[in-house]
Amino acid sequence: MKKIWLAFVLILFVAGCGTQNENLAKGKELIKSDKRRKEERAVREFKLALQQPIDNAEAHYLLGFYNSQEFYEPDTTDWQEASITARGEQMFLAYQAEQRKYLERLVFETLRDDDLDVQNAALDALKRIYRKGDRKRFLSQLQKAIKSNDNRDRHNAHWVLGHLGKDDPGTIVPILVKLLDHRRMETRLNAVKALGEVGSEEAIPVLATLIESGSAKWKRDREEPEVRQLAVEALGKIGGAAVPELVKIVQNKGSSLRVDAIRALAILGDEKVVEPLLEALKEQSSREVVIPLN
Amino acid sequence: MLKKIKRFSKPYNSVFIVLLFVLILGLGCDNQYYDERLKMQVQQLDSDLKNRWSTSGVVVLNTTPNGPADKAQLETGELISYIIAEHPVRSIGDFNSAVKQALDEDNDLILYLKDKSPLRIALRRRGDKIGFSVEGSGTVRVKQIQSGTLAANADIQVGDIVEKIVDERKIYSIDDYKETLGKLSEKQVTFRTSELIGVKIAAVNALGDLGDIRAIEPLVDIFKNSPEFSLRKGSISSLQRLVELSVLNDLFHQFQNANVNQLPTDGLQPQQLESAAILGLLTVDRIENTATLKAPFGTQFRHRSEALYQKINEGQLAELAQEYIQIDVEPEQEIRRACLAILGILKPISAIDALIAVLENPAEIPGIRFQAGLALSQIGEPAVDALIVAFEKEDTSTKDIAASALGGIGGVKARDRLINALERSSEPAIQLTLVDAIAKIGDAPSIQALERQRQQYQQDEDSGIRIFLDEVFNSLEKGSM
Numbered sequence: 001m002k003k004i005w006l007a008f009v010l011i012l013f014v015a016g017c018g019t020q021n022e023n024l025a026k027g028k029e030l031i032k033s034d035k036r037r038k039e040e041r042a043v044r045e046f047k048l049a050l051q052q053p054i055d056n057a058e059a060h061y062l063l064g065f066y067n068s069q070e071f072y073e074p075d076t077t078d079w080q081e082a083s084i085t086a087r088g089e090q091m092f093l094a095y096q097a098e099q100r101k102y103l104e105r106l107v108f109e110t111l112r113d114d115d116l117d118v119q120n121a122a123l124d125a126l127k128r129i130y131r132k133g134d135r136k137r138f139l140s141q142l143q144k145a146i147k148s149n150d151n152r153d154r155h156n157a158h159w160v161l162g163h164l165g166k167d168d169p170g171t172i173v174p175i176l177v178k179l180l181d182h183r184r185m186e187t188r189l190n191a192v193k194a195l196g197e198v199g200s201e202e203a204i205p206v207l208a209t210l211i212e213s214g215s216a217k218w219k220r221d222r223e224e225p226e227v228r229q230l231a232v233e234a235l236g237k238i239g240g241a242a243v244p245e246l247v248k249i250v251q252n253k254g255s256s257l258r259v260d261a262i263r264a265l266a267i268l269g270d271e272k273v274v275e276p277l278l279e280a281l282k283e284q285s286s287r288e289v290v291i292p293l294n
Numbered sequence: 295m296l297k298k299i300k301r302f303s304k305p306y307n308s309v310f311i312v313l314l315f316v317l318i319l320g321l322g323c324d325n326q327y328y329d330e331r332l333k334m335q336v337q338q339l340d341s342d343l344k345n346r347w348s349t350s351g352v353v354v355l356n357t358t359p360n361g362p363a364d365k366a367q368l369e370t371g372e373l374i375s376y377i378i379a380e381h382p383v384r385s386i387g388d389f390n391s392a393v394k395q396a397l398d399e400d401n402d403l404i405l406y407l408k409d410k411s412p413l414r415i416a417l418r419r420r421g422d423k424i425g426f427s428v429e430g431s432g433t434v435r436v437k438q439i440q441s442g443t444l445a446a447n448a449d450i451q452v453g454d455i456v457e458k459i460v461d462e463r464k465i466y467s468i469d470d471y472k473e474t475l476g477k478l479s480e481k482q483v484t485f486r487t488s489e490l491i492g493v494k495i496a497a498v499n500a501l502g503d504l505g506d507i508r509a510i511e512p513l514v515d516i517f518k519n520s521p522e523f524s525l526r527k528g529s530i531s532s533l534q535r536l537v538e539l540s541v542l543n544d545l546f547h548q549f550q551n552a553n554v555n556q557l558p559t560d561g562l563q564p565q566q567l568e569s570a571a572i573l574g575l576l577t578v579d580r581i582e583n584t585a586t587l588k589a590p591f592g593t594q595f596r597h598r599s600e601a602l603y604q605k606i607n608e609g610q611l612a613e614l615a616q617e618y619i620q621i622d623v624e625p626e627q628e629i630r631r632a633c634l635a636i637l638g639i640l641k642p643i644s645a646i647d648a649l650i651a652v653l654e655n656p657a658e659i660p661g662i663r664f665q666a667g668l669a670l671s672q673i674g675e676p677a678v679d680a681l682i683v684a685f686e687k688e689d690t691s692t693k694d695i696a697a698s699a700l701g702g703i704g705g706v707k708a709r710d711r712l713i714n715a716l717e718r719s720s721e722p723a724i725q726l727t728l729v730d731a732i733a734k735i736g737d738a739p740s741i742q743a744l745e746r747q748r749q750q751y752q753q754d755e756d757s758g759i760r761i762f763l764d765e766v767f768n769s770l771e772k773g774s775m
Contacts, residue, residue: 215337219325239590253371254337254353259496266500269591271598274506277497281512284372285521286489291332291366292482 023049024059031066040071057097064090064121065110084117088124095129099137103129107141111156119156123163130164139175146179147187158190162197169200177206189227196234201241207231208245215254225256232257236264243270250276253283326355327468329475332483333361338468339373349488351375351465368485374471376486379461379478389428389456395477396461397424404462407436408455413448428456462486495528502532505539505595507605514614523626530618530632533611536602537639539595542570543603549596555587612642619648619666621658630662638669643676645669650680653699654692667695671702678708685711694727701731709735713743725759733766741770 027045030038043066049059064087072079080086091110095102106129110122129138145157165172176198179191192210195203210231213223223231232249235242249261250273258280265273325338335355351373357364381392396403401417415424425443428434436454439445463474475483498516501509509532517529545566549557559567559578562585570576575592578585587593615633618624624633634652637645652658652666670677678700685696697715700708709732716728729747732740744763751760 215325254355256339258490258493262493262496262500266496266503267591269504269594271504271506271594274501274504274508277501277504278508278512280493280497281516283494284369284487284489287487288378289366289368289372289485289487290482291362291368291485293331293362 021049021052021055021059023052024055024062027059027062031062039066039068043067043071057094057102060090060097061094061102061105064088064094064125065113065118068117084120085124087117087121088128091121091125092128092133095125095133099134103133103138103141107145107157107160108153111160112152123160126160127163127167130168139171143175143179146190147182147184149184151186154186154190158194158197162194165194165198165200169198169202173198173200173202177203180206180210185224185227188223189230192227192230192234196230196237199238201238204235204238204242204245207235207238207242208248211235211245211249211255211257214256215252228257229260232260232264235261236267239268243268243272247273247276250280325468327352327472329363331475332363333358334363334368336374336468336471349373349375349490351488352468352471372487373490374485375465375488377463377465377471377474377478378484378486379463380484381459381461383428383434383456383458385431385434386428389434389459392459392461393424396459398477400463402462404460405450406457406460407450408457410449410454412460413450415444415448417444426450489522491522491524494525498525498528498532502528502535503591505536505591505598505602507598507601510536510605510611514610517614527626527628527632530629530636534632534636534639537606537611537636538569538573539575539599540603540606541639542566542573542575543599545570546596546599549587550599555589555593555596557585558583559585606640609642611636612640612645615640616642616645616648619652621652621655627659627662631665634662634665634669638665638672641673643673646673646677646680649673649677650684653695654684654687654689656689656691660691663691664695664698667699668702671699674703675705678703678705682708682711685715690721690723693724697724697727697731701734704735704737709737709740713740716743716747722758726762729759729762729766733770736770 023045027042027049030042030045035041043063046059046063046066050056050063067082067087067090069079069082072082091102091106095106106122106125110125111119113119113122126138129135142157142161145153146161148154148157161172161176165176173195176191176195180188182188182191192207195207210223211228213221214225214228216222232246235246243265246261246265246268249255250258250265252258255261262273262277262280265277326335327337328335334357336352337355339349339351339353354363354368354370354372354374356370357368379396381388381396383389383392393403397417397420401420401422403415405413405415407413417424423440423443425445426439427437429437434456436450436452436456439450439452461478463470463478465471465474494516498513501513513529513533513536517526517533520526520529545562548562549555559580560583567576567578567585570592571578574588575595576585576587587596615636618633619630619637621630624630630652634649637649649666649670653663653670655663670681681696681700681703684692685700687693687696697712700712712728712732712735716725716732719725719728729744732744744766747759748763748767751757751763754760
């Protein structure tokens, strides 16, 4: 009975292979195996798979995922085809073939990979999607990710939004600003970080308000210390027009973020900060003060 | 059973409780308070700051002009960490009520006995007895000490005169502040404020990085006068950094003169270029032949460099460093080291005697004596005579360090003295140092002298100097290859 069953499965498998891209299947098999230089060999299969008319989306994606310049001599055609941008393009081609599936995969799976090259290739692909693909859908996926309860997704989304914002602050900054009201503290935190990465001066007032909320009278109006601290760092990254805000923090003696502001200013090297720092040095040392009462 | 389920499914109760809870939380979270009696506004310190520096308390936001707080010169921004109450003891009743009040809540008081240093008494549990009783009126003395209590183990004797009891209350929140003040103060209030040392340390460090001349005087002032080691250490490191920056003036001058942020590397001095790259002020691209000032600091600093250079070379810092390398002036070794480093960079000839004194000082730790030698070798030629005199001294460490420094400087005079010493010496320890120093000079007469030594010790297979000479020649050959 068992044998018949096994034979049945085998027949099904063989029949299935007929309709599938053989090179693709071979490549995937290799990846799962524990053979030597399996990735390098799999990449060769994926390249062959692309020459066949079926299942191209996955072959594009896997080629983008696994191809690495380490496999080749520098400056050869293969080597150039394994550059980050070329890999990003492969991932983008996969997206073009099957938009929904690969958008989700890129945002929630590929970005999580440990390999920095893979992450950068995914970023490249996502930048292409932003320019040429379904931007609206992409942005809503990114917002879903930054609101996710998984820290990796939030972090990756902030990273991508930061990069996108550098090229198109007009669209991205308002999205990030809106996220500052989100109920999840970690989401707000990542939005603040992304605003720092974008470095747009438009974010300065909202960051300043957020920082100042620390001295609000009621707890519900006060932003969490972690977020406020990162907002100071973000101002430091924006630099230039943010210097007066940072100086204001240094001068605010009730603020707990003075040290962070001072550090940010030290990196910026702006002369305007020398005077406030010298003022801070003149503050009272520890002492006892006696106040007589009538 | 059904009833039970019904009762649980009613959501009203829980909603009500939640609402009440939120209301209480909201009311309790007011973080500012205007003190009517002292006429000042205080604010609770943010929780993040509390965690960062283990400080706590309330910050003075503002004081009303001519109010008690203003008259006592309490300043905006001061952090009130403790409220202190003094209870003078003139009767048994005074004593008992003072103890009761002081131990309330924190189980902790400070006892002042006549002619003795203040004694902090911290009871383990609420309700524990202080362990002694008193007698008398006007002058109150210890009457009896109970065995097995804290008082029995402390420095308290029967007959000691009790002067006063001091109660220190640490302040964590606005509520603490209100409550403690309400209980303690009668005729006067004493606050102990805490310096936010973290802010000052950050400011001191930042001033070192900014490379601005206005920072020099205040940093010197803190270095000389602050009681806080961390601040003094921070300020001397920042001064050291400013000195390091100032000696790169020639390099930055070239950028400033050309009014550009990028120059070809081949027109610039390689050593300065390297130091500037290490300090993170510029990037060097050998292939493209470019040195580019790093924004924002590098590009800004090219405008300030000249002024800093002028200021540092007025000599004030060299004098300061010279004073603080002495162990009897400066007990902290990290600070003495920083001062030696400053002298090594500035190379003032006037510091030679002071450096020799450190080098020869048997009370100084060996590492610092070596660093003094290093600074002397950085000063170079002008220090040779003084080093030769030091080398003639009996003390082996002094000889050792002076010989190394002479090797570092080189020149005919230093070389000949070292070779002469090597040829007369029979002490293995000093021989090794001499061989090393002479090899460092490495010119033809030095090599010949070492060669003569090698021949002299050729028969002596196991001698340390023979093995060392072989090693030296090995590395010399490798170096010349």
